[in-house]
Amino acid sequence: MKYRTLGKTGLRVSVVGVGTWQFGGEWGREYSAAEADAILGRAKELGINLIDTAECYGDHLSESLIGQSIAGSRGDWILATKFGHEFHRSFERTDRFRAEEAVRQLDLSLKALRTDYVDLYQFHSGPDAAFDQDTLWDTLNRQVEAGKIRHLGISIGSNRNIHQTSNATKVGAGAIQVVYNRLDRAPEEEVFPSCAEQNLGVLARVPLASGFLSGKYRPGTKFEANDVRSRRGQEDLDRQMREAERIRSEEVPAGVDMAAWALAWCLKHPAVTTVIPGCKDVRQVEANAAAVALVEGGHPQDA
Numbered sequence: 001m002k003y004r005t006l007g008k009t010g011l012r013v014s015v016v017g018v019g020t021w022q023f024g025g026e027w028g029r030e031y032s033a034a035e036a037d038a039i040l041g042r043a044k045e046l047g048i049n050l051i052d053t054a055e056c057y058g059d060h061l062s063e064s065l066i067g068q069s070i071a072g073s074r075g076d077w078i079l080a081t082k083f084g085h086e087f088h089r090s091f092e093r094t095d096r097f098r099a100e101e102a103v104r105q106l107d108l109s110l111k112a113l114r115t116d117y118v119d120l121y122q123f124h125s126g127p128d129a130a131f132d133q134d135t136l137w138d139t140l141n142r143q144v145e146a147g148k149i150r151h152l153g154i155s156i157g158s159n160r161n162i163h164q165t166s167n168a169t170k171v172g173a174g175a176i177q178v179v180y181n182r183l184d185r186a187p188e189e190e191v192f193p194s195c196a197e198q199n200l201g202v203l204a205r206v207p208l209a210s211g212f213l214s215g216k217y218r219p220g221t222k223f224e225a226n227d228v229r230s231r232r233g234q235e236d237l238d239r240q241m242r243e244a245e246r247i248r249s250e251e252v253p254a255g256v257d258m259a260a261w262a263l264a265w266c267l268k269h270p271a272v273t274t275v276i277p278g279c280k281d282v283r284q285v286e287a288n289a290a291a292v293a294l295v296e297g298g299h300p301q302d303a
């Protein structure tokens with residue numbers, strides 16, 4: 001594994017982390033404790049130390065599966081979770097971004113994760129009106145002082161959200177999480193330059209374009225109703241699958257696993273610290289960790 005410094009947080013994170021939205025059950029299947037444990041156990045063996053989760057991947061369900069899996073090795077992990085929603089049932093949530101709601105969620109997350117601190121606590125893709133609340137950030141910064149949060153972050157909803165990105169330092173955040181992959185390069189225009197200027201760490205989410213950059217899907221593929229991808233229009237899905245096919249034939253070197261290639265592609269950008277691909281099984285963790293072999297040195301955040 002390779003490690004980079006997550007901007008001004010100073011956290012040393014593996015360049016490949018594990019995204020765990022999947023553990024919440026909205027990706028076509030549910031997870032037992034043993035299955036989550038196998039995924040995270042293999043990730044640890046491979047040197048991965050970063051887990052991204054959220055309050056609403058199930059009702060703190062993903063966090064609970066993580067908490068029980070890493071209870072004996074909490075100090076070896078960097079846990080990134082989020083706040084801002086109440087989960088009701090699959091694909092149904094209510095926004096909860098008021099200061100007191102965030103503190104309540106933090107306590108629920110700590111309980112589920114079986115820990116007394118979160119390494120990175122992220123504003124979960126809320127609207128600007130929710131972001132622009134001084135009381136929210138004052139309250140969260142007091143939680144940092146109290147030791148319940150090590151660092152604050154912002155997971156921006158639109159990957160062009162320059163308002164939240166450019167105000168990150170002002171609200172006390174040290175990292176941005178953003179959609180970035182070979183099919184969606186929007187952050188290169190304004191978000192990444194702002195991150196570099198403020199020395200913010202960057203977690204590139206959806207780095208496999210929801211799995212399409214693994215190269216295994218053909219246009220026309222339909223997803224089951226319990227898979228979040230079924231909620232997108234077929235035209236949009238087909239367009240991404242067609243584009244992925246083109247990239248596979250024009251850009252991915254022969255004999256190279258496309259998923260690993262796609263992750264290494266993200267990690268080349270000087271602003272990107274780490275990628276957090278969602279992993280559904282041990283084989284995917286292994287394939288994703290293997291991207292490290294394709295990552296060259298000389299990145300600004302290596303030191």
Ligand SMILES: NC(=O)c1ccc[n+]([C@@H]2O[C@H](COP(=O)([O-])OP(=O)(O)OC[C@H]3O[C@@H](n4cnc5c(N)ncnc54)[C@H](OP(=O)(O)O)[C@@H]3O)[C@@H](O)[C@H]2O)c1
Binds near residue numbers: 209260
């Ligand atoms: N608003 C937010 O803050 C937000 C939003 C979205 C995601 N996230 C975070 O970012 C993480 C990653 O995003 P994502 O999961 O939406 O998208 P992603 O990482 O681009 O795609 C994940 C999917 O790709 C497939 N896959 C993974 N590794 C593979 C491999 N090696 N070979 C073939 N297929 C592979 C799996 O699905 P199949 O095998 O079924 O194809 C997996 O569910 C999430 O888990 C979550 O932690 C945050």
